[in-house]
Amino acid sequence: MNPKIQRVLFSIALLVWAAVLIYFYASGRIVKYLAPDFRPLVMAGGLGLGVVGLFNLLTATQEASCGHDHGPDDAHDHESMDVHPLAAFLILLLPLGLGVSWTKDAFSLGSLTRKGLMDTPADASSLIMGALPPLTKELIEKQHPKNADGYHTFGLMELFFSAGDPEMRELVGGMQVETEGRVIQDPDAVVPNQRRLYRLFITCCAADSRAIPIIVRFKGEVPQVEDNTWMKLAGTMRYPDEGEGNVPVLEVDTAAEAPPPAEESFMRSNF
Helix, strand or coil: CCHHHHHHHHHHHHHHHHHHHHHHHHHCHHHHCECHHHHHHHHHHHHHHHHHHHHHHHCCCCCCCCCCCCCCCCCCCCCCCCCCHHHHHHHHHHHHHHHHHHCCCCCCHHHHHHCCCCCCCCCCHHHCCCCCCCCCHHHHHHHCCECCCCCEECCHHHHHHHCCCHHHHHHHCCCEEEEEEEEEECCCCCCCCEEEEEEEECCCEHHHCEEEEEEEEECCCCCCCCCCEEEEEEEEEECCECCCCECCEEEEEEEEECCCCCCCCHHHCCC
Protein backbone atom coordinates (compact mmCIF):
# COMPACT_ATOMS: atom_id res chain seq x y z
CA MET A 1 0.00 0.00 0.00
CA ASN A 2 1.14 3.52 -0.73
CA PRO A 3 2.84 4.84 2.43
CA LYS A 4 0.91 8.11 2.26
CA ILE A 5 -2.44 6.33 2.12
CA GLN A 6 -1.29 4.12 4.97
CA ARG A 7 -0.51 7.17 7.11
CA VAL A 8 -3.91 8.65 6.31
CA LEU A 9 -5.67 5.45 7.36
CA PHE A 10 -3.87 5.23 10.68
CA SER A 11 -4.48 8.93 11.32
CA ILE A 12 -8.19 8.35 10.77
CA ALA A 13 -8.06 5.40 13.19
CA LEU A 14 -6.56 7.65 15.88
CA LEU A 15 -9.23 10.28 15.26
CA VAL A 16 -12.02 7.71 15.52
CA TRP A 17 -10.68 6.44 18.83
CA ALA A 18 -10.41 10.04 20.03
CA ALA A 19 -14.01 10.74 18.97
CA VAL A 20 -15.31 7.65 20.80
CA LEU A 21 -13.55 8.56 24.06
CA ILE A 22 -14.76 12.17 23.90
CA TYR A 23 -18.29 11.00 23.00
CA PHE A 24 -18.50 8.64 25.97
CA TYR A 25 -17.36 11.40 28.29
CA ALA A 26 -19.58 14.15 26.83
CA SER A 27 -22.71 11.99 26.51
CA GLY A 28 -22.52 10.75 30.10
CA ARG A 29 -22.25 7.08 29.12
CA ILE A 30 -18.89 6.99 30.84
CA VAL A 31 -20.61 6.92 34.26
CA LYS A 32 -21.61 3.30 33.56
CA TYR A 33 -18.00 2.26 33.17
CA LEU A 34 -15.72 4.34 35.38
CA ALA A 35 -15.70 5.77 38.89
CA PRO A 36 -15.60 9.61 39.01
CA ASP A 37 -11.88 9.98 39.69
CA PHE A 38 -10.98 8.18 36.46
CA ARG A 39 -13.34 9.94 34.05
CA PRO A 40 -11.22 13.06 33.37
CA LEU A 41 -8.45 10.74 32.16
CA VAL A 42 -10.76 9.51 29.41
CA MET A 43 -11.40 13.06 28.23
CA ALA A 44 -7.69 13.90 28.41
CA GLY A 45 -6.82 10.75 26.51
CA GLY A 46 -9.41 11.50 23.84
CA LEU A 47 -8.11 15.03 23.35
CA GLY A 48 -4.53 13.77 23.22
CA LEU A 49 -5.35 11.16 20.59
CA GLY A 50 -7.24 13.80 18.64
CA VAL A 51 -4.23 16.13 18.57
CA VAL A 52 -1.85 13.34 17.50
CA GLY A 53 -4.27 12.01 14.90
CA LEU A 54 -4.94 15.44 13.42
CA PHE A 55 -1.22 16.25 13.27
CA ASN A 56 -0.46 12.94 11.54
CA LEU A 57 -3.29 13.48 9.08
CA LEU A 58 -2.13 16.98 8.15
CA THR A 59 1.46 15.79 7.66
CA ALA A 60 0.68 12.43 6.04
CA THR A 61 1.75 13.52 2.56
CA GLN A 62 4.99 15.18 3.60
CA GLU A 63 8.32 13.51 2.99
CA ALA A 64 10.59 13.14 6.02
CA SER A 65 14.01 11.74 6.68
CA CYS A 66 14.22 8.48 8.59
CA GLY A 67 17.14 9.88 10.58
CA HIS A 68 20.03 7.77 9.26
CA ASP A 69 21.89 7.14 6.00
CA HIS A 70 21.00 4.31 3.63
CA GLY A 71 23.61 2.41 1.64
CA PRO A 72 23.34 2.12 -2.16
CA ASP A 73 21.71 -1.31 -1.93
CA ASP A 74 19.66 -0.54 1.20
CA ALA A 75 16.10 -0.11 0.01
CA HIS A 76 14.40 -0.74 3.34
CA ASP A 77 11.60 1.46 4.64
CA HIS A 78 10.11 2.10 8.06
CA GLU A 79 6.43 1.74 7.21
CA SER A 80 6.08 -1.84 6.05
CA MET A 81 4.12 -4.14 8.38
CA ASP A 82 3.68 -7.86 8.93
CA VAL A 83 -0.08 -7.26 8.67
CA HIS A 84 -1.68 -5.62 5.65
CA PRO A 85 -2.39 -1.97 6.56
CA LEU A 86 -6.07 -2.29 5.65
CA ALA A 87 -6.40 -5.36 7.88
CA ALA A 88 -4.69 -3.47 10.72
CA PHE A 89 -7.07 -0.56 10.16
CA LEU A 90 -10.09 -2.88 10.46
CA ILE A 91 -8.63 -4.58 13.55
CA LEU A 92 -8.35 -1.17 15.20
CA LEU A 93 -11.84 0.05 14.32
CA LEU A 94 -14.22 -2.87 13.70
CA PRO A 95 -14.27 -4.21 17.32
CA LEU A 96 -14.54 -0.65 18.59
CA GLY A 97 -17.50 0.13 16.35
CA LEU A 98 -19.31 -3.11 17.22
CA GLY A 99 -18.69 -2.58 20.92
CA VAL A 100 -20.05 0.96 20.89
CA SER A 101 -23.12 0.05 18.85
CA TRP A 102 -24.01 -3.24 20.56
CA THR A 103 -23.38 -2.50 24.22
CA LYS A 104 -26.44 -1.83 26.38
CA ASP A 105 -24.36 -0.06 29.05
CA ALA A 106 -25.62 -2.68 31.49
CA PHE A 107 -24.85 -6.20 32.68
CA SER A 108 -26.83 -9.26 31.64
CA LEU A 109 -28.15 -11.70 34.23
CA GLY A 110 -25.31 -14.08 33.38
CA SER A 111 -22.70 -11.37 33.90
CA LEU A 112 -24.23 -10.32 37.20
CA THR A 113 -24.27 -13.92 38.39
CA ARG A 114 -20.54 -14.19 37.68
CA LYS A 115 -20.05 -10.92 39.55
CA GLY A 116 -21.67 -12.14 42.75
CA LEU A 117 -25.44 -11.71 42.30
CA MET A 118 -26.08 -15.10 43.91
CA ASP A 119 -23.44 -14.72 46.64
CA THR A 120 -24.30 -14.68 50.32
CA PRO A 121 -22.63 -12.41 52.89
CA ALA A 122 -20.48 -15.38 53.93
CA ASP A 123 -19.11 -15.59 50.38
CA ALA A 124 -18.16 -11.92 50.50
CA SER A 125 -16.51 -11.98 53.92
CA SER A 126 -13.35 -10.47 52.46
CA LEU A 127 -15.26 -7.27 51.71
CA ILE A 128 -16.72 -6.82 55.18
CA MET A 129 -15.31 -3.92 57.13
CA GLY A 130 -13.33 -4.34 60.31
CA ALA A 131 -14.69 -4.51 63.82
CA LEU A 132 -17.13 -1.76 64.75
CA PRO A 133 -17.95 -0.31 68.16
CA PRO A 134 -20.78 -2.00 70.09
CA LEU A 135 -24.17 -1.18 68.59
CA THR A 136 -27.55 -0.64 70.14
CA LYS A 137 -30.99 -0.55 68.58
CA GLU A 138 -31.33 3.08 69.62
CA LEU A 139 -28.09 4.00 67.83
CA ILE A 140 -29.14 2.21 64.64
CA GLU A 141 -32.53 3.92 64.66
CA LYS A 142 -30.84 7.27 65.17
CA GLN A 143 -28.47 6.66 62.27
CA HIS A 144 -31.34 5.51 60.06
CA PRO A 145 -34.26 7.87 60.65
CA LYS A 146 -37.79 6.87 59.70
CA ASN A 147 -39.37 8.15 56.52
CA ALA A 148 -42.91 9.52 56.30
CA ASP A 149 -44.32 5.98 56.22
CA GLY A 150 -42.45 4.87 59.36
CA TYR A 151 -39.71 2.80 57.69
CA HIS A 152 -36.04 3.20 58.58
CA THR A 153 -33.97 4.09 55.51
CA PHE A 154 -30.99 1.81 54.86
CA GLY A 155 -28.45 1.53 52.09
CA LEU A 156 -28.81 -1.82 50.34
CA MET A 157 -25.16 -2.69 50.84
CA GLU A 158 -25.46 -2.12 54.56
CA LEU A 159 -28.34 -4.60 54.71
CA PHE A 160 -26.26 -7.14 52.74
CA PHE A 161 -23.22 -6.92 55.01
CA SER A 162 -25.30 -6.84 58.18
CA ALA A 163 -26.18 -10.50 57.55
CA GLY A 164 -22.57 -11.44 58.32
CA ASP A 165 -22.60 -9.76 61.74
CA PRO A 166 -24.58 -11.60 64.48
CA GLU A 167 -24.96 -8.38 66.46
CA MET A 168 -26.40 -6.51 63.48
CA ARG A 169 -28.71 -9.41 62.62
CA GLU A 170 -30.09 -9.36 66.13
CA LEU A 171 -30.69 -5.61 66.07
CA VAL A 172 -31.96 -5.16 62.49
CA GLY A 173 -33.93 -8.40 62.23
CA GLY A 174 -37.65 -7.60 62.37
CA MET A 175 -37.06 -3.90 61.75
CA GLN A 176 -39.23 -2.01 59.25
CA VAL A 177 -36.78 -0.76 56.60
CA GLU A 178 -36.75 0.94 53.21
CA THR A 179 -34.02 0.59 50.63
CA GLU A 180 -33.52 0.84 46.88
CA GLY A 181 -31.68 -0.90 44.07
CA ARG A 182 -32.20 -2.77 40.83
CA VAL A 183 -34.75 -5.59 40.79
CA ILE A 184 -33.90 -8.70 38.77
CA GLN A 185 -35.09 -12.29 38.40
CA ASP A 186 -33.69 -14.77 40.93
CA PRO A 187 -32.60 -18.00 39.20
CA ASP A 188 -32.44 -19.73 42.62
CA ALA A 189 -35.85 -18.53 43.82
CA VAL A 190 -37.50 -20.92 46.25
CA VAL A 191 -40.89 -19.19 45.93
CA PRO A 192 -42.52 -17.54 42.87
CA ASN A 193 -42.64 -14.09 44.44
CA GLN A 194 -38.88 -13.95 45.10
CA ARG A 195 -36.52 -11.57 43.32
CA ARG A 196 -33.04 -10.11 43.91
CA LEU A 197 -32.42 -6.45 44.68
CA TYR A 198 -28.84 -5.41 43.95
CA ARG A 199 -26.42 -2.57 43.51
CA LEU A 200 -22.96 -2.54 41.98
CA PHE A 201 -19.87 -1.95 44.09
CA ILE A 202 -17.35 -0.25 41.79
CA THR A 203 -13.76 0.51 42.74
CA CYS A 204 -12.55 2.04 39.49
CA CYS A 205 -14.35 0.60 36.48
CA ALA A 206 -17.05 -1.77 35.25
CA ALA A 207 -14.49 -4.56 34.88
CA ASP A 208 -13.93 -4.78 38.66
CA SER A 209 -17.56 -4.17 39.64
CA ARG A 210 -19.31 -6.57 41.99
CA ALA A 211 -23.02 -7.14 42.44
CA ILE A 212 -24.17 -6.78 46.06
CA PRO A 213 -27.63 -8.40 46.42
CA ILE A 214 -30.32 -9.10 48.94
CA ILE A 215 -33.32 -11.37 48.51
CA VAL A 216 -36.71 -9.69 48.32
CA ARG A 217 -40.01 -11.52 48.72
CA PHE A 218 -43.21 -9.73 47.88
CA LYS A 219 -46.18 -10.36 50.14
CA GLY A 220 -48.62 -9.49 47.36
CA GLU A 221 -48.36 -9.45 43.60
CA VAL A 222 -44.88 -9.03 42.17
CA PRO A 223 -44.54 -5.70 40.28
CA GLN A 224 -44.47 -6.26 36.52
CA VAL A 225 -41.30 -4.38 35.68
CA GLU A 226 -38.35 -5.17 33.43
CA ASP A 227 -35.20 -6.65 34.90
CA ASN A 228 -32.76 -4.04 36.24
CA THR A 229 -35.51 -1.52 36.95
CA TRP A 230 -34.63 0.77 39.85
CA MET A 231 -37.14 0.37 42.69
CA LYS A 232 -37.64 1.59 46.23
CA LEU A 233 -38.88 -1.22 48.48
CA ALA A 234 -40.14 -1.12 52.06
CA GLY A 235 -40.88 -4.00 54.38
CA THR A 236 -39.58 -6.17 57.22
CA MET A 237 -35.96 -7.32 57.36
CA ARG A 238 -35.26 -10.98 58.14
CA TYR A 239 -32.08 -13.11 58.29
CA PRO A 240 -33.15 -16.74 57.86
CA ASP A 241 -30.65 -19.59 57.59
CA GLU A 242 -31.59 -21.32 54.35
CA GLY A 243 -28.70 -23.74 54.12
CA GLU A 244 -25.98 -21.22 53.19
CA GLY A 245 -25.80 -19.35 56.46
CA ASN A 246 -27.92 -16.35 57.36
CA VAL A 247 -29.06 -14.47 54.28
CA PRO A 248 -30.63 -11.00 54.13
CA VAL A 249 -34.29 -11.18 53.10
CA LEU A 250 -36.66 -8.23 52.80
CA GLU A 251 -40.35 -9.13 53.11
CA VAL A 252 -41.80 -6.38 50.94
CA ASP A 253 -44.87 -4.40 51.97
CA THR A 254 -44.68 -1.63 49.37
CA ALA A 255 -42.80 -1.21 46.11
CA ALA A 256 -42.42 1.73 43.74
CA GLU A 257 -40.20 2.51 40.80
CA ALA A 258 -37.39 4.93 41.63
CA PRO A 259 -35.41 7.27 39.38
CA PRO A 260 -32.03 5.80 38.45
CA PRO A 261 -29.02 7.44 40.08
CA ALA A 262 -26.56 9.51 38.12
CA GLU A 263 -23.99 6.74 38.46
CA GLU A 264 -23.84 3.07 39.41
CA SER A 265 -21.73 3.40 42.52
CA PHE A 266 -21.91 2.80 46.26
CA MET A 267 -21.07 6.51 46.65
CA ARG A 268 -24.63 7.57 45.79
CA SER A 269 -26.08 6.97 49.26
CA ASN A 270 -25.09 5.84 52.71
CA PHE A 271 -23.25 2.54 52.71
